[in-house]
Amino acid sequence: MNVAFSSQLPPKHMRLPRNAFRSIGLSPGGSVRVDLMAEDELCAHLICFPSCDIDENTVVLPDWIDKNFHVKGDQITIKAADNSKARVAHSLQVRKVFGNVWLPPTEVLLDARKRALPRAKSINDWENLVARNLGKCFLSLNAVFAVHICGELCIFKIERIEIDGLPMTKEDAVRNDAENTRIEILPELVFTENVPMTRGLGKETEELRRLIDDSFSNFDIHSKLNIPITRSVMISGPRGAGKSLLIHRNVCQKIQAQLFEISLASVVSQIRDQTEFLENNLIKWTFTKAILSAPSVIVIEGFDLLCNENDWKSLVIKMMSCEMQELEEESKVFVIGVTNDLNKLPATFRNGELFQSNLTITAPTRRSREEILHIYLSKLKFGDQTQVNDFAKRLSQRTSGFVGRDLMRLCRSAALHSLRRCEEQQQDIDIADLLAKLSMSESSTNDSREVVWEDFEYALEIVKPSQKIVFESSIPSKLWDEIGGYEAIKRRINQILDWPLSHPETYERLGIKPPAGLLLHGPSGCGKTILVQAAVTTLSANSITIKGPELFSKYLGETEAAIRRLFATAKQIAPCLIFFDEMDSIASKREWDNDGTSGVNERVLSTLLNEMDGIQERKDVLIVGCTNRPDQIDDALLRPGRLDQLLYVGLPSLDDRESIIRVISKHIPLDVDVDIKNLAARTDAFTGAELELLFRESAVLALREDIKIQRVSYKHVEPVLLRMKKTVVERISTDDGTLDLSS
Structure with missing residues (x-):
């Protein structure tokens, strides 16, 4: 028999077709027992009426049964109840299982101390209200029934029935009588089936x-x-x-x-x-x-x-x-x-x-993210299910700053992208299945379309971490190939910044701590900042860039508070790289005023030292600073555990200048008469920034000659070079040696 549900039926009524009504020997208004779930032994006692508006093989039940118990037709058994021997129940113990109305348990009314509270005056006689709503209906153990309370439909379950002090069994039908049956409301149970796991917490x-x-x-x-x-x-x-x-x-x-x-x-x-x-x-x-x-x-x-x-x-x-x-x-x-x-x-x-x-509760650590991702990925389908562990580990390294909700969105975006690929390949897609898989609920099955790593690459571009909002990184994306020269320095920077994050087990195996910080120093325009930009681009870590003067505030103590917030944020989104540009502006050597007190710079430096000191472990937080004046940096900042790695980025060598010019020529087209090797030899003591300026000014000169010109020739470069060499000679420092790091 098919089962339909109707919101028009009263909570205690049901409908049967007339033929079925006569075949089971019911009279209008007769009582019917509806067994809902065999495993839970739940049932409902309803009043049955015939109907001419329904199919012969259909039974209509009130919709509260479907909304709250989600039963199917094959789970329901209907039979006429033999209530000829039903007795009036003396006591019913009921428990509310669904409904938004708060009902105090009867034990509150029996507790003299609670009953005496001024708050208890607002308690209504809920037991009598439930009894009156039930009327003189038939009931049995484990039966569920619905009554309206304060305009809300509440579902109750009968957990104990007593007659003359003796408990009744599940087969015994009893009758409720508002005057002679005492209703006892039990405390509500706490349901947990829809509460997901708290992995990572x-x-x-x-x-x-x-x-x-x-x-x-x-x-x-x-x-x-x-x-x-x-x-x-x-x-x-x-x-x-x-x-x-x-x-x-x-x-x-x-x-x-x-x-x-x-x-x-x-x-x-x-x-x-x-x-x-x-x-x-x-x-x-x-x-x-x-x-x-x-x-x-x-x-x-x-x-x-x-x-x-x-x-x-x-x-x-x-x-x-x-x-x-x-x-x-x-x-x-x-x-x-x-x-x-x-x-x-x-x-x-x-x-x-x-x-x-x-x-x-902070943003999850890398290990916590791996645990959370493992839950979500296990609900997706891969070509090889052993990829779940591998993908969870790889994604955890690239999702710094992601919270649980972000990780769920990431997996959903990857799943959706996978389904789009299937559409493009003209594969059939079940839309209902699509929506089910995108729910990412615990009840989902591993029956979605195959997801590949490219889907997660796409999702990583779309879904951004919540925890990069407080200190938004402004470091532009830059690749190592876009920076000419300085190969030894690039290699050393990669070792200092990337190895602690990508190979932490190596340091643990040797019993040493990874580098805590890096200070790049050297003349202006030699590429210190752009080297950091390239390092950040290749790292699987978040980044926060701070220009020293930005931290200062006119309000007392606000600068120190900003530094503390900065490090707190970095710890939350770890692994994270904090880049201090113009480091000397906030880390200058300490001096004392004439009155024996220190100024705001000293207080700021003390706060910075405390945060970098390891009073609280700053695991997976790297500090990088840049300065043109290393002599102005306080010595305490350069000790081990703080900025313990120093790299001098000096003027580019001949080979470096040639490499820089070749990189520049990729976006500024040069004529064949421009000899790159010759230019590199003639630009001794030029910084990388000055080489960039040389070709930019040459291009402008070419445009002045012909707005439609296609390439920059040597005749455009020569006058600019002669003019700039005079400026370079004036600013050349006596200490212009470079640090050989190749060994």
Whole structure:
């Protein structure tokens, strides 16, 4: 028999075709038992009526059965109920399994202490309300039924039936009587089947579980030792890092406490009158439900709304403070706040007055990203499923700064690109299958189209990391082939910056620490900055570029705070390279004023040294600095563990100049009469920047001669060269030797 579901049917009604109605011997309004799921032994007792508007092989059930239990036709068994011997139940224990209405368990009403609370005055007689809605219907053990409460449809399950103090079995049908049947509402269960795994958050998961466990279980121990119980925590972290996932996984699966969620955005939308708000608001009602349903957890989201000044900010803070301070230690209510940036919140929420503990979730590390990616990749289909481990490892090295949500988007983009390839190859695509595979849910199967590495290369171009927003990198992309000369220096830079990230196990095997930082120094225009640009382009790491003067602020202490934020961000998006251009402007040698005090430069340098010092491990964070004045750099900055690698980038040699000119000629077309070797020999003491200027000015001179000219000839280069040589001679330094790194 086919099964259809209708939203027009009352919750306790069903429809059968007239022929089927007569064949099973039912009369209109008769009771029918509908077995929904054999493995769970769930059933529903419905009142059956005949219908002429449905097919002969179709039965129509109320749609709450389909929406909440998702049963199929072959899972349903319908039979007429023999209720001739049904007795009135004396006691029914029911548990709400679906529905948005909060119902306090009956045990709250039996608890004299909770019943005496002023908050309990708002509790209605829910048991009688459920009994009246049930009416005089027939029921059995494990039966589910639906009743309307406060305009919402709630689904209950019968877990125990008693007559004369004796429990009934699942085969015994009983009858409800609003006057003689006592309804007992059991505490709601916490469902976890839709809560995904929190891979990559193992440490944070354990910390949150420990905090809540201590709050609920160790009250006596804390009392004896006179130690205050931690009853609240503020969880901070970037969007998409897994804050909500962490909470639900802990509360739902491990703690088994009732979870009450509230958004401050919803609270703010209710503010009309201040007096009325203080008496009746969503915050107060949520705390009331949590106290009466203890043990429970309150999750408050949207604290970022309180970062800016507005008319209702003080009102919300006052209400929050009042409710949290009224919580008694033995109430077994734990409060969790959620914010994106703890430092921007009002001091009330940061100084431990209301939230006694802070838990920070940072962007996942490389190893955590590999764990998260392994989950998402296992739901995709590869030509060889052993590629999952390989792809997870390779992607984890190229996704610095990605949070969990970014990684999911990355895998979805790769899957979508794979399907587009199939379309281009004129392969048939099942759209329903496409949407299912793009869901990336845990229930997905490995039945998607094959994904190859090129799909992830495409996705990496599209999906950008969330954690590069605070300090956006402005380092242009540059390849080593686009830089002429300096081969030994290029090789050394690659060894210093790339090896610690690509071969960390090598350093561990030899028992040594990788280089912590690199300082490039030398004359202006020799390519120090462009060498760093090329290094960053080839590294599988994030980058942050800072010009020294940009960090300075006119406000006291703000410069030091900016440096701390800079290093904190770098740690979050590690592996990361911090590039300080004009390093001497923030790391100059310390001097003392006449009054014996140090100035702002000294304070900034001290902060920089502390951050680079290793007081807190800055694993996978490399520091690169550039300067024209190494003599102005404070000696403390150059010790091991800070900028312990120094490279001198001097004037280019003859071979370097020839290589630079050949690179320039790739984008400035030169005539055949331009002898590159001869030009390289005649440009002794020219920097790379001056060679670039030489050909740029020559090209401009050629355009002045003929706007349609196609190539730059030697006659255009010669006058510019003679003019520039005079300038070069004037600025030549006596110390213009180059450092031979080839050995």
